[in-house]
Amino acid sequence: MSLLEMEGVSGGYGPVQVLHGIDLAVDLGHVAVVLGANGAGKTTTLRAISGMISVTGDIRLDGRSIVGKPPEAVSKLGIAHVPQGRGTFTELTVDENMRIGAINRHDREIDADLDRWYEVFPRLGERRRQQAGSMSGGEQQMLALARAMMSRPRLLLLDEPSLGLAPLVTRELFARLGDLNREEGLSVLVVEQNASLALDIGHWGYVLEAGHIAVQNSAHELHDDEAVRKAYLGF
Amino acid sequence: MQLFVEQVLNGVGNGVVYGLVALALVIIFRTTGVLNFAQGEMALFSTYISWKLTTTGMPVVAAIAISMAISFIAGAAIERTLIRPVESARSPLNVVIVTLGLFLGLNSLVQLIFGTDPQTMPSIFPAGSIELFSTNGDAAVIQKQTIGLILVLLAECLVLWFLLQRTRLGLKLRAVAADPDSARLHGIRAGSMLMFGWALSAALGALAGSLVAAERTGFDASLMQTILVYALAAAALGGFDSLWGAVICGLLVGVADALTIQYIDALDGIEVVLPLALILVVLVVMPNGLFGKRTVERV
Numbered sequence: 001m002s003l004l005e006m007e008g009v010s011g012g013y014g015p016v017q018v019l020h021g022i023d024l025a026v027d028l029g030h031v032a033v034v035l036g037a038n039g040a041g042k043t044t045t046l047r048a049i050s051g052m053i054s055v056t057g058d059i060r061l062d063g064r065s066i067v068g069k070p071p072e073a074v075s076k077l078g079i080a081h082v083p084q085g086r087g088t089f090t091e092l093t094v095d096e097n098m099r100i101g102a103i104n105r106h107d108r109e110i111d112a113d114l115d116r117w118y119e120v121f122p123r124l125g126e127r128r129r130q131q132a133g134s135m136s137g138g139e140q141q142m143l144a145l146a147r148a149m150m151s152r153p154r155l156l157l158l159d160e161p162s163l164g165l166a167p168l169v170t171r172e173l174f175a176r177l178g179d180l181n182r183e184e185g186l187s188v189l190v191v192e193q194n195a196s197l198a199l200d201i202g203h204w205g206y207v208l209e210a211g212h213i214a215v216q217n218s219a220h221e222l223h224d225d226e227a228v229r230k231a232y233l234g235f
Numbered sequence: 236m237q238l239f240v241e242q243v244l245n246g247v248g249n250g251v252v253y254g255l256v257a258l259a260l261v262i263i264f265r266t267t268g269v270l271n272f273a274q275g276e277m278a279l280f281s282t283y284i285s286w287k288l289t290t291t292g293m294p295v296v297a298a299i300a301i302s303m304a305i306s307f308i309a310g311a312a313i314e315r316t317l318i319r320p321v322e323s324a325r326s327p328l329n330v331v332i333v334t335l336g337l338f339l340g341l342n343s344l345v346q347l348i349f350g351t352d353p354q355t356m357p358s359i360f361p362a363g364s365i366e367l368f369s370t371n372g373d374a375a376v377i378q379k380q381t382i383g384l385i386l387v388l389l390a391e392c393l394v395l396w397f398l399l400q401r402t403r404l405g406l407k408l409r410a411v412a413a414d415p416d417s418a419r420l421h422g423i424r425a426g427s428m429l430m431f432g433w434a435l436s437a438a439l440g441a442l443a444g445s446l447v448a449a450e451r452t453g454f455d456a457s458l459m460q461t462i463l464v465y466a467l468a469a470a471a472l473g474g475f476d477s478l479w480g481a482v483i484c485g486l487l488v489g490v491a492d493a494l495t496i497q498y499i500d501a502l503d504g505i506e507v508v509l510p511l512a513l514i515l516v517v518l519v520v521m522p523n524g525l526f527g528k529r530t531v532e533r534v
Contacts (some may be wrong), residue, residue, distance in 0.1 A: 050420060075422035087417035089410055100410045104422040105405065151421070 003028045003187050004079075004155055009048055010211075018044040020211040026155060026204075029229030031181050031188040033219060034196040035233060036208035042191040043084060046157045049189075050074050050081040057100055061155070078154035084163060086144040090133025094111065094124055097132045101150030101225055110150075117146040120176075138169035145176065148205055148220065149186075158190040162197070170194060174201055195233040197222040208230045240367070240375040242497045243490055248381040250489020251388050255443035256459070256466035257473065257481035258391060259436045265399070266408045266432025266473050273337035274440055275463030277313075279456065280341050281306040281441030282448045283349045286356045295359045299445045303438040311430045311439025313337070318433070319426070324341050328457075343436070346456045353453035356445065357381070380450060387446065391439065392482050399478070408432060415534075461507060465492065468510030471517050474527020484525065488513065 002025035012018035018041045036044050038143065048055045051066070051074040059067050075081070080101075088095050102110045105178035118125030121142045127135060127196055132143060140156055141161055150158055158177070162170040178201035180186045185227055192198035198199040207228065222228060256274065263271045271277075281302050288298035303437040317337065321329040356428025360383035364376040399405035410418040419425050447462065448454040469488045488510055495502055495509050502508060517524055 052416075052420075071419040072422050072424050081420045083417065083420065087414065087420060090419065091413050092409060096406060096409070099406060100418070100421050102422075103407060103410070147421075157271040192287055 001063060002026060004049070004189065005050070005059070007058045007060075007062075009045075009057035009059060010056075011048055011053055012044065013053065014075045018211050019048060021057065022048075022208075022211070023213060024206055024216075025100075026102040026187055026189050027040050029181070029185045029189055030203040031177075031190065031201055031203040032191050032217075033195075033202035033220075034189065034191045034199070034208055035193075035195045035205060036214075037232070040208040042208055043159055044211075046081060046083075046159050046189070046191055049157060052080060075151070078152075079155040079157060080148035080151050080155070082144045082148050082151035082159060082161070085157040086137075086140050088132050088143060090131065092132055093129055094135070094143060095128040095133050096126075097147050098128075101147035105151065113150055113152075117149055121146050137164050138166065138173070141165060141169075141173055142176070145173070145180075150179070154187065156186055156188045156190075158188060158192075160191055160193060162192060162194045170197065177201060195229075196223065208213065236376050237370055237373040238495075238497070239430075242493045244367075244377050244381065246490030246493030247486055248378060248384065248450070248489070249382040249492065250469075251348035252447045252485075253465040253469045253483040253488050254485025255384075255446065255477065255487045256440065256462055257469040258388075258395065258478060259439040259443060260466060260470045261473070261478060261481045262395065262439060262476060263432055263436040264470070266412050267314075268412060268427050269327070269334070270467075270475075271433075272331065272334040272463075273341060274436065275459030275466070276338050276341035276345070277306070277310070277437050278440030279459045280309075280345055281437070282356065282444035282454070282458065283345055283354075285441065285445040286354055286448065287349070289357055294450075295357045297444060299359065302445060303441045304353065304450040306441035307434045311434040313437070314430045314433035319429070330373070342456055349456075349466060351455060353455045355453050356451075358449035359446070360449075384446060384450075387442070388462065388482060389483075391442070391455035392478050404431075410421035440501050455502070464507060464514065465489070465510045468513045471514045472524055474524025476492050477526035480524060480526025 004026040006022050006024040007084065009022040010017060010019050014044050022045055030068065032043060036042050041127055044053065049059055051071045055067060061079065066077060069099050089100060098114055102113065118128065123139055124143055124146055155218065161173055162226055174197045181188055181201065190198055199219040199222055203216060205219045205222040206213050207215040214232065256278065260271060260274050263269055284305055285298045287300040289295055317333055318330055321333055323329060357378060360380045362379065364378045367375045367377055399409060407423045408428050408431065410423055411425045415425040444459060444517060448458060465488050469485035470481050472484035472488065492506055492509055496506050
């Protein structure tokens with residue numbers, strides 16, 4: 001059974017319907033990639049999952065419906081959503097940002113996790129007492145990833161992590177994401193414009209067009225499918 | 236010299252009050268990003284509750300504690316029923332207008348319920364004064380009340396600092412203030428936090444109002460109006476988001492005011508010009524105040 005399943009999900013913002021019956025699944029331990037042009041509904045798909053917009057249809061985590069739950073409840077079920085713009089708490093320190101990631105955990109391993117992620121992302125460790133908003137875009141994206149990991153998520157939703165980042169930084173980010181998936185078994189649903197990089201670490205890919213899934217296939221085959229590449233992905 | 240010291244101490248006595256109200260303003264501002272113009276009148280209402288309870292023979296400390304508890308709940312209710320429905324990211328002015336409406340409404344309600352006659356509020360502090368020093372037979376004294384108020388102010392500031400900087404609840408409050416959407420995605424119930432901010436601030440206002448009223452020989456519905464102006468000046472001077480800034484600047488404004496009254500005859504009777512001028516100068520010259528955090532943001 002898949003970790004996350006979307007079935008006939010439609011919805012949008014007020015009278016504007018953006019999603020027209022999305023069917024999508026993320027398997028446990030897999031990276032699913034959602035590709036598509038601007039305005040195809042990629043961000044809205046993630047917002048539907050985390051409860052930021054109201055939708056019709058069904059969204060299930062572990063077979064249990066999560067439709068209609070507010071974002072704070074969805075988060076507590078183990079879905080960490082890193083939104084576009086990274087959701088940095090700019091006035092707070094890096095350390096406080098990380099602790100917010102673990103705000104609903106009540107175990108004794110929070111400090112150990114902190115140390116661990118500072119080891120994985122040394123730049124964050126060096127700047128733990130700094131105001132998070134003073135860091136570069138790339139560092140803030142790393143912070144967003146580390147902060148999400150502090151919640152020990154079952155599923156990570158990533159919205160356009162490469163937005164505004166230099167190519168080299170983007171490459172490093174996806175390398176880290178790939179590591180997390182392989183080493184931690186982290187399940188990921190990532191929305192991305194940079195199709196090639198995302199498909200490299202992905203297992204399954206979806207191409208979204210005008211609010212519905214136009215094409216889906218294994219990441220490997222999507223990457224090599226010239227017709228799809230020309231029609232939708234532009235590389 | 237003796238006159239100068241006495242005026243400074245007078246100023247400190249008033250300044251403590253401004254600091255207490257400024258702290259309540261800062262708490263709402265830090266947790267919700269709103270400047271609550273009704274803060275003074277909410278405190279006024281609470282003060283009347285404290286006073287009413289003392290008239291039943293209840294000990295003053297108990298009366299203030301109960302009034303703070305009632306205000307805590309009322310503050311939460313105000314946020315839920317009046318503030319939240321009009322809140323919108325597109326026009327933050329909505330909330331400001333509602334707080335202005337609350338300001339007028341609560342003041343009238345107080346006069347309607349409790350009447351317009353001046354009342355006296357008993358003090359929790361002992362009366363009398365302590366001699367600091369004397370020169371040529373002239374003694375500079377400090378009121379025991381003033382010392383008590385300073386202790387309350389320091390204690391309150393410490394408790395708030397601890398709450399905001401050292402507890403999980405404080406981190407949640409600050410997360411919601413910084414970015415409510417992102418906070419919700421981290422599993423924090425933003426609505427509850429905003430409600431708590433209003434509740435806490437209303438309770439602090441109740442404490443401030445009850446202590447101020449006891450300092451005066453008598454109080455009526457106008458008790459908090461000039462105090463709010465001075466407290467706003469203190470909060471602006473302190474940068475709106477700094478607890479210690481609010482306290483220190485409250486004292487500063489109080490002392491500056493006392494010295495103005497003593498030494499600048501031209502402002503006789505219109506001393507309230509001073510805090511207004513301070514607000515203006517601070518907003519023009521240093522929008523972040525003396526103690527406000529300068530927000531650095533990169534994208």
